[in-house]
Amino acid sequence: MEGQQTVRAGIVIGALGVVFGDIGTSPIYTIQTVFNPGDPHPVPISGDNVYGVVSTIFWSVMIIVTLTYVMLVMRADNNGEGGIMALITLLRRWTGQRGRRTTMFLAGLGLFGAALFFGDSMITPAISVLSAVEGLKVINPDFGDFVVPITAVIIVGLFSVQRHGTAAVGRFFGPVMIAWFVAIGACGVNGIIDNPEILRALSPTYAVTFLAGHFHIAFFSLAAIVLSVTGAEALYADMGHFGRKAITYGWLGLVLPACTLSYFGQGALVLADESKVSAPFFLLTPEWAQIPMVVLATAATVIASQAVITGAFSVASQAAQLGYLPRLRIAHTSASTIGQIYVPWINGVLTVAVLILVFAFRSSAALAYAFGMAVTGTITITTTLFFYYAHTRWRWPLWVVLIGGGLLLLVDLMFLAANMTKLVHGAWLPLLIGIAAFTVMTTWEKGRGIVTRAREKAEGPLREFVDSLRDCKPPLTRMSGTAVFLNRGKETAPLAMRANVEHNRVLHRHVVVMSIDTVPVPRLTDDERITIDELGYKRDGIIHVSACYGYMERPNIPAALRLLDPAHTEGHIDVDTASYFLSDLELTVGDEPTMAPWRKRLFIATSYITADAAGYFNLPLDRTVIIGSRIEI
Numbered sequence: 001m002e003g004q005q006t007v008r009a010g011i012v013i014g015a016l017g018v019v020f021g022d023i024g025t026s027p028i029y030t031i032q033t034v035f036n037p038g039d040p041h042p043v044p045i046s047g048d049n050v051y052g053v054v055s056t057i058f059w060s061v062m063i064i065v066t067l068t069y070v071m072l073v074m075r076a077d078n079n080g081e082g083g084i085m086a087l088i089t090l091l092r093r094w095t096g097q098r099g100r101r102t103t104m105f106l107a108g109l110g111l112f113g114a115a116l117f118f119g120d121s122m123i124t125p126a127i128s129v130l131s132a133v134e135g136l137k138v139i140n141p142d143f144g145d146f147v148v149p150i151t152a153v154i155i156v157g158l159f160s161v162q163r164h165g166t167a168a169v170g171r172f173f174g175p176v177m178i179a180w181f182v183a184i185g186a187c188g189v190n191g192i193i194d195n196p197e198i199l200r201a202l203s204p205t206y207a208v209t210f211l212a213g214h215f216h217i218a219f220f221s222l223a224a225i226v227l228s229v230t231g232a233e234a235l236y237a238d239m240g241h242f243g244r245k246a247i248t249y250g251w252l253g254l255v256l257p258a259c260t261l262s263y264f265g266q267g268a269l270v271l272a273d274e275s276k277v278s279a280p281f282f283l284l285t286p287e288w289a290q291i292p293m294v295v296l297a298t299a300a301t302v303i304a305s306q307a308v309i310t311g312a313f314s315v316a317s318q319a320a321q322l323g324y325l326p327r328l329r330i331a332h333t334s335a336s337t338i339g340q341i342y343v344p345w346i347n348g349v350l351t352v353a354v355l356i357l358v359f360a361f362r363s364s365a366a367l368a369y370a371f372g373m374a375v376t377g378t379i380t381i382t383t384t385l386f387f388y389y390a391h392t393r394w395r396w397p398l399w400v401v402l403i404g405g406g407l408l409l410l411v412d413l414m415f416l417a418a419n420m421t422k423l424v425h426g427a428w429l430p431l432l433i434g435i436a437a438f439t440v441m442t443t444w445e446k447g448r449g450i451v452t453r454a455r456e457k458a459e460g461p462l463r464e465f466v467d468s469l470r471d472c473k474p475p476l477t478r479m480s481g482t483a484v485f486l487n488r489g490k491e492t493a494p495l496a497m498r499a500n501v502e503h504n505r506v507l508h509r510h511v512v513v514m515s516i517d518t519v520p521v522p523r524l525t526d527d528e529r530i531t532i533d534e535l536g537y538k539r540d541g542i543i544h545v546s547a548c549y550g551y552m553e554r555p556n557i558p559a560a561l562r563l564l565d566p567a568h569t570e571g572h573i574d575v576d577t578a579s580y581f582l583s584d585l586e587l588t589v590g591d592e593p594t595m596a597p598w599r600k601r602l603f604i605a606t607s608y609i610t611a612d613a614a615g616y617f618n619l620p621l622d623r624t625v626i627i628g629s630r631i632e633i
Contacts, residue, residue: 015242015250016181017173021304022124022231023065024177024255027184027262028281028297029131030057033224033368035270035277040425041220045274052210053221054267055201057228058260060411064229064379068408070251073236073386074244081522081552082239083311084113084378085318087385089521089551090393106385108442111324113381114315115437117233119430120374121312122350124230125305126357127371129154131364132301135294138282151358158302159351162309163331163342173303180300181258183293187284188258191265198268222418223427226372228263231304233378237311240522240552309350313343314552321518321551323448324441329611330554345609361426369422374430376419380412440606443595447603447633450594451587452488454631459492462513466493466535466542469501476507478541482578483508484557486617489515490533490544495583496627508579510571511542514557516617522552529560532568541570556618580624582613590632600633 034053035043043049078086088110091103133151136143192198200206211218235247266280276283285293319325331342361367387405390396419427469476485494494513501507513535533544547560561575587607589600614624 011242011246012250012253013174013178015174015238015246016177016254017175017303018307018310019234019238019242019247020177020231020250020255021173021300021307022128022234023229024181024231024259025128025132025297025301025304026228026230027259027266028301029127029364029368030224030227031263031266031270031280032277033227033365034221036224036365036368038365039220039224041217041223041421043217043221045270045277047271049210049214049217050267050271051198051201051206052214052218053225054198054263055204055206056210056218056221057225057263058202059204059207060225060415061228061256061259063408063411065232065235066251066256068379068383069232069235070248072390073382074239074247076386076389077239077244079521079523079550080240080243083237083315083318084110084117084233084382084385085315085322085551086240086522087382087389088114089322091385091389102388106388109381110385111441112434112438113378113385114319115441116374116377116381116430116434117237117315118312118437119433120230120233120371120378121308122353122357122433123367123371123374123430124308125155125158125301125350125354126151126361127364127367128301128304129158129298130358130361130367132294132297134364135279135282135290135297138279139290139294148358148362152355154298154302155305155354155358156351158305159309159347159354162347163344173306176296176299177303178254180296181254183289183296184262184281185258187286187293188261188263188265190286191268191284192261195268195272198264198271201264201267219414219418220421222415223372223422224368226376226415226419227368228259229379230371230375231307233375233382234307234311236382237314238307309347310341312346312350313341316343316346317341318551319441321549321553323518324445326444326607326610327613327616328609329615357429366426369419369426370429372415372419372422373427374434376412376416377430377434380409380416383408383412440602443599443602444606446595447599447606450633451585451631454633455488455495455585456492458629458631459487459495459498462487462490462493462544463536465498466537466540469507469542470537470540476501476505478507478509481508482510482512482573482575483581484512484514484561484578485581486557486583486613487513487515490535490546494581495629496581496625499627499629500581509541510569510573512561512569512573512578513542513544514561515544515546516555516557517546517548518551519548521550523550524548524553526563530563532564534568534570539570543568543570554618555616558618558620578623580614580619582619582624582626584613584626584628586628586630588630588632592632594633603633 035045043053074082076087076090078090088107092107129151133147136147239247265284269280269284270277282290282293316325316328317330320328328343328345357367387401391398391401485497487494529547531546535542535544549555558575561573564573566572587604614621
């Protein structure tokens with residue numbers, strides 16, 4: 001029992017270091033953004049407005065994070081995995097033909113939510129690190145000119161170490177974040193002690209009065225108040241690494257109380273001195289502790305950025321496995337934690353994008369308008385998908401879905417509408433990023449289908465091809481050894497195998513036609529991995545092997561071949577000496593009206609980032625042969 005408690009405590013500490021970095025650093029910039037005089041729709045500083053804002057922040061966190069995500073959405077897991085991509089696969093798996101059109105629409109909506117997450121992963125490092133480094137201006141205003149350069153250096157360092165993974169430093173993240181939450185909670189307590197009347201804002205009546213009685217002000221303030229829930233989606237996305245219970249314990253036991261104390265402490269400070277609204281978070285800290293707090297805040301924001309970057313790697317990897325992105329080169333950076341991966345191409349894009357944002361916006365306040373749109377879009381889409389799934393899969397009564405889901409969606413849509421008013425002030429940025437990513441993913445999915453059909457036509461049926469080999473005149477020369485031909489399925493003959501037979505008139509004694517299937521579950525056991533088909537003949541030495549992988553796994557062809565039972569392989573397959581044959585396709589723009597010309601060119605351009613197949617499937621490079629073909633789209 002004691003050992004179980006120790007393990008559980010360790011998991012909770014790990015979750016604190018990875019999951020809550022984004023939402024845990026929101027107190028740095030939320031309240032100062034709400035009352036920012038440079039806002040196009042500023043909130044006047046008054047006692048009623050401060051009470052209303054603090055109360056609205058608290059109840060927004062309770063409704064969106066605690067109720068929607070922790071208590072509801074996180075119950076919808078795909079074999080323990082969470083995140084919007086997991087929710088898409090759940091919808092596609094369980095609804096089947098029933099409501100197919102609605103399901104496909106919602107899956108597309110979910111894909112757009114995943115696309116918005118890429119915008120979030122670009123904005124989070126920029127706004128988080130900027131807001132922390134801006135604490136230097138509180139210590140000495142002369143440091144203001146150094147904020148952007150220091151931020152850029154930190155960000156370059158952050159992305160440059162991604163290739164090493166978080167395994168080596170991950171165990172330090174938890175204690176750092178615990179220190180962070182204790183520190184911001186303690187500072188919040190000091191502010192509350194000085195003005196305990198702020199605790200009246202715990203009553204939802206202040207939030208309701210603020211929204212109803214001052215709607216012309218309160219509505220626009222929601223675009224900044226939503227910053228208090230940024231990172232809520234990370235709780236769901238990282239659920240597979242730590243489990244729902246560990247995340248729930250961490251949220252209710254430490255993160256929620258600490259953030260609440262910080263928000264109320266800042267509210268108390270602004271009530272006492274309106275001039276401190278420019279940086280209430282750092283001014284709430286005792287003067288002797290301001291430098292350590294800036295250092296701790298910088299560490300916390302780096303950790304928050306790390307979590308979002310890792311999330312972007314995971315989303316890109318899952319999207320590639322599900323057919324929405326080309327095959328990407330992926331490096332696993334931890335032997336013990338499969339979810340810790342590094343995707344070089346995504347890392348490079350994020351590095352450039354984040355640096356552009358830092359130098360273009362130059363302050364956390366300017367970036368705040370852009371940040372909210374990405375968050376509200378993803379939250380609204382996640383809530384919609386969840387309630388549809390709960391109705392179709394869990395059989396929740398329609399009235400529960402309409403009333404409960406309607407009320408929660410009303411909250412989400414109010415935040416979304418408020419952020420739409422900031423379109424010209426920066427909210428267009430995550431929408432642009434989301435639309436661009438969505439266009440790339442849908443174009444790749446459609447183009448992939450077109451190429452697959454064209455390829456199937458060129459390859460011809462596999463069974464007919466195997467039959468023709470038996471009747472070949474003169475008979476083919478069968479050379480010793482094993483040849484493994486990678487293919488997309490068992491319905492068609494691999495182009496490389498057909499070319500080898502037609503041009504070289506030779507075939508290995510043992511031939512394995514191998515296809516890789518990705519199923520909508522995170523992982524499979526070895527017992528579920530392999531399926532063998534003799535292709536109609538038991539002694540011709542030609543078999544088809546299907547290797548199934550979950551969308552969180554990386555295929556390993558040699559390892560899969562070692563799982564084969566010699567009794568079913570029509571002879572001994574020597575994995576250590578086998579030759580591997582790949583079909584390399586050259587894509588060109590054709591005249592067929594399969595897609596708009598610009599989408600064809602986009603599809604072909606996207607194909608250039610496809611990872612080397614030999615490396616992706618862990619094939620030995622010295623025994624891999626690539627045979628090229630040309631296909632028009």
